[in-house]
Amino acid sequence: MDKQRITELKVIAANVRKDALTAVHAAASGHPGGSLSIADVLTILYFEVMNINPENPKDPDRDRFVLSKGHCAPALYGVLAERGYFPREDMATFRKTGSYLQGHPDMKSVPGIDMSSGSLGQGVCAANGMALAGKIDSKPYRVYTILGDGELEEGQVWEAAMYAPHYKLDNLTAFVDFNGLQIDGDIAEVMSPLPIDEKFAAFGWHVIVSDAHDFEALLSAINEAKATKGKPTVIILKSIKGKGVSFMENNAAWHGAAPNDEQFQQAMEELDQELDRLKKEA
Amino acid sequence: MGKVATREAYGQALAEFGEKYDIVVLDADLSKSTKTDTFKKKFPDRFFNTGIAEANMMSTAAGLATCGKIVFASSFAMFAAGRAFEQVRNSICYPNLNVKIGATHAGISVGEDGATHQCLEDIGLMRTIPNMVIINPADKAESILAVEAAIKHNGPVYLRFGRLAVPEIFDRETYNFEIGKGVEIAKGSDVSIIATGLMVPTALEAAEALTKEGISARVINMATIKPIDSNIIIKAAKETGAIVTAEEHNIIGGLGSAVAEVLCENFPVPMKRVGTKDVFGQSGKPAELFEIYGLTAENIVKNVKDVLKMK
Numbered sequence: 001m002d003k004q005r006i007t008e009l010k011v012i013a014a015n016v017r018k019d020a021l022t023a024v025h026a027a028a029s030g031h032p033g034g035s036l037s038i039a040d041v042l043t044i045l046y047f048e049v050m051n052i053n054p055e056n057p058k059d060p061d062r063d064r065f066v067l068s069k070g071h072c073a074p075a076l077y078g079v080l081a082e083r084g085y086f087p088r089e090d091m092a093t094f095r096k097t098g099s100y101l102q103g104h105p106d107m108k109s110v111p112g113i114d115m116s117s118g119s120l121g122q123g124v125c126a127a128n129g130m131a132l133a134g135k136i137d138s139k140p141y142r143v144y145t146i147l148g149d150g151e152l153e154e155g156q157v158w159e160a161a162m163y164a165p166h167y168k169l170d171n172l173t174a175f176v177d178f179n180g181l182q183i184d185g186d187i188a189e190v191m192s193p194l195p196i197d198e199k200f201a202a203f204g205w206h207v208i209v210s211d212a213h214d215f216e217a218l219l220s221a222i223n224e225a226k227a228t229k230g231k232p233t234v235i236i237l238k239s240i241k242g243k244g245v246s247f248m249e250n251n252a253a254w255h256g257a258a259p260n261d262e263q264f265q266q267a268m269e270e271l272d273q274e275l276d277r278l279k280k281e282a
Numbered sequence: 283m284g285k286v287a288t289r290e291a292y293g294q295a296l297a298e299f300g301e302k303y304d305i306v307v308l309d310a311d312l313s314k315s316t317k318t319d320t321f322k323k324k325f326p327d328r329f330f331n332t333g334i335a336e337a338n339m340m341s342t343a344a345g346l347a348t349c350g351k352i353v354f355a356s357s358f359a360m361f362a363a364g365r366a367f368e369q370v371r372n373s374i375c376y377p378n379l380n381v382k383i384g385a386t387h388a389g390i391s392v393g394e395d396g397a398t399h400q401c402l403e404d405i406g407l408m409r410t411i412p413n414m415v416i417i418n419p420a421d422k423a424e425s426i427l428a429v430e431a432a433i434k435h436n437g438p439v440y441l442r443f444g445r446l447a448v449p450e451i452f453d454r455e456t457y458n459f460e461i462g463k464g465v466e467i468a469k470g471s472d473v474s475i476i477a478t479g480l481m482v483p484t485a486l487e488a489a490e491a492l493t494k495e496g497i498s499a500r501v502i503n504m505a506t507i508k509p510i511d512s513n514i515i516i517k518a519a520k521e522t523g524a525i526v527t528a529e530e531h532n533i534i535g536g537l538g539s540a541v542a543e544v545l546c547e548n549f550p551v552p553m554k555r556v557g558t559k560d561v562f563g564q565s566g567k568p569a570e571l572f573e574i575y576g577l578t579a580e581n582i583v584k585n586v587k588d589v590l591k592m593k
Contacts, residue, residue, distance in 0.1 A: 060350065107348070107377050115348055116377040122341040122369055129345020129353075132330065136306065136351070156369075159338035167330070 406535020
């Protein structure tokens with residue numbers, strides 16, 4: 001990836017962050033913290049990695065994505081809007097009566113959503129099913145899923161963790177958004193899922209640890225996952241909850257709270273400054 | 283005709299229809315009991331054991347279905363409908379995916395394993411989930427036909443099968459099975475007995491006994507609990523004026539509740555429900571348990587007489 005492309009991706013990610021915050025602010029509810037921490041990985045997946053076509057969102061040969069941590073729908077909707085699946089203006093209808101942009105991803109209503117999710121632990125299992133279907137049909141598509149680090153406390157995640165290596169699902173790449181915070185606070189204090197890397201390795205996964213906000217590192221990790229045969233890969237993303245908005249960063253209070261008008265203005269200004277800086281860089 | 287457990291018929295049906303349809307079968311370490319091993323032996327490439335992990339099985343089934351597969355996910359009713367309830371609701375029914383849940387060992391007829399394994403709540407649980415179709419076949423032929431109907435139906439289906447060998451009452455060649463249609467299997471004008479699953483032959487036995495006492499009882503086999511066949515219930519209420527339901531399930535939430543809802547809103551008539559009375563079961567031989575919990579022809583007869591007094 002050349003420098004110019006990295007700058008382009010950074011611009012898209014900043015816009016995804018703006019879209020996500022616009023949605024949460026308009027809804028006066030939602031999950032900004034975890035949405036901001038996965039904005040970069042979603043951007044690289046939807047703009048650089050995945051074989052997808054917004055004109056044909058149900059193409060049977062497309063790569064699949066499941067947001068297992070479904071509460072971070074604002075970021076996913078943001079990246080889908082930026083990619084052209086639906087108008088960016090619709091982000092303001094998020095969580096509102098009659099809108100197709102449901103509080104958690106709904107595959108029946110939102111173009112580009114491959115699986116309904118939101119109840120933690122279930123998305124990664126569905127991703128297993130998609131990867132298994134690909135194996136049964138000898139299809140070349142790949143399946144990506146993002147789990148929260150708090151989500152790892154769900155027992156069902158470890159059922160899935162056992163399953164994917166058992167069936168050698170090397171077409172599956174799971175990300176863990178390791179920002180260290182869940183609603184009730186520090187994951188290590190609420191119910192520690194640590195160490196995450198050793199647990200997945202013990203279950204038979206290829207484990208990569210990556211910076212969540214460095215596009216080159218992300219791409220290199222994803223390519224390593226693609227090249228790994230005979231077992232699934234988990235990429236543990238060392239991320240910053242609330243990344244990109246100074247007062248939201250590393251603060252569990254922003255897990256599930258919407259910014260007020262003033263806070264929203266400040267957040268948008270910060271992201272616009274980032275966009276200006278990137279424009280000069282380009 | 284002989285006696286065959288509906289779970290046996292389920293296994294046979296999967297093996298048979300595996301030829302004709304591109305189905306994938308999942309099981310949670312109970313394939314010898316649920317009889318999905320019959321399919322596994324014939325189509326090993328389309329059978330996947332999830333191990334003892336029903337939650338993962340249901341969500342994995344959903345993922346497979348998003349890729350166009352017709353998926354059967356099997357376990358005991360207790361774990362399929364009970365343990366994995368939320369996965370069934372959120373992963374399968376909310377997105378309306380093409381997953382068929384083959385739940386075996388339903389009801390008190392599980393016998394010796396006792397209360398932990400005797401699922402008497404599954405119909406109630408599954409009935410409250412939008413998009414879910416529930417079929418509780420009465421015998422071998424109906425089970426096989428129900429499996430094919432489920433394959434042809436696009437969307438989630440809960441198929442309820444039993445462990446115990448039960449009498450064969452239908453002829454596969456002549457019996458017309460349709461999802462959502464009850465079937466009148468004995469004519470009658472004084473009362474209607476609406477039965478499901480293994481209580482269907484028991485209801486027929488009760489009707490015969492009633493005939494001897496000069497009471498003409500209609501018997502309706504209600505294999506599909508959801509969507510319930512309102513027409514046949516209302517017709518029965520109008521023509522016979524009294525209803526008794528019979529099911530191997532808690533009287534709360536099952537067939538009795540479904541029938542009561544239809545009657546109350548459309549054509550209220552006196553009604554009685556035969557089923558387990560909001561209690562847990564216990565270990566024992568199925569026949570003994572039927573006596574203890576009132577799942578007998580004698581108890582249906584008693585309930586018919588009671589309901590006739592209310593007319």
